[in-house]
Amino acid sequence: MKTLYLLRHAKSSWSFDELSDQERPLNDRGRTDAPRMGQALCKREIELDLLVSSPAVRALSTAVLVAREIGYPHEKIVVERNIYEASVEDILSIIHQLPDSAQSVMLVGHNPTFTDVVNTLGSAGTTPLLEMPTAAVACLRFECERWEEVSRENAEFYFYDFPKDGK
Template identity: 30%
Template sequence: MKKTLYLVRHAQAEDRAPMFKDFDRELTGRGVMDAARMGRHLAQQEMIVNRIVTSSAVRSYQTVKVMAEQLHFDVDAIECWDNLYDGGPQAYLKAVNTTPEDCQLLMLCGHNPDISYFAEYLTRSDVGSMEKGSVAIFEFEDLNWAEVSGKTGTFVRYESPKQFRDKI
């Protein structure tokens, strides 16, 4: 059975300021709109997300919260993982590998450079540096989530909010 993974880089956030911790930075208005556009775009594809795991950093949670609302996903079911904030690609792999088998579509949200490194690790495709608010989509044929590792996925596509700013 096919499993699908959506990797989301958080949308545009406030600039770093000395009086705020990086962890607490919030989305800008543009970041909120980009997350809504991407969520609406994904909803139009009639995708059904079974699980959302995000970094517990404010900007990541806000990104998936907005997207989840567009996807009619229960916001209270979003899982926040501290280790997805600066935990390296291994933290993303752990989130994937511990996903229950009844989940067919998993969405993970986090930060660069880790999420971009993880995207390339899955397939060795040249995904490059993921833009803020972008989504990279991967499929895994005949694998359990626990079996996902390097080069086991198929890169499906990459979408950026820039594609939708004038359309939606």
């Protein structure tokens, strides 16, 4: 069985006009929500074999903050440039090329693509997500041995979570 976590980056700042989209940092809420989601994942006792992030500052910062909470070494985070501005097909290609030695993988990236990937892979009968809010995570499990076999047909939508005010 393979387990995939798709984590949308936490809330980013639009306060710096001089920065490119890729350079935008997290804002105060993002710096609060990312660890909060890491703590929620820690309560679920998840253990990652691999954490892969978009190179965008907001995504990589989210990955580091979540990794810290779940005990994943931040120096082992893999930066995958193709997650940034990826299409659904690009993300599926990245998933299909993941190392089979990794049973549990988290990708950290962007919307609307991550919502679309969840809806594309989500098991039949699952209510489609309208939009993953910032710092939301969706977990899918796949009844297969190799990542290249991941598909809607062998998928199980396991859980979905996002930061809630006051939690």
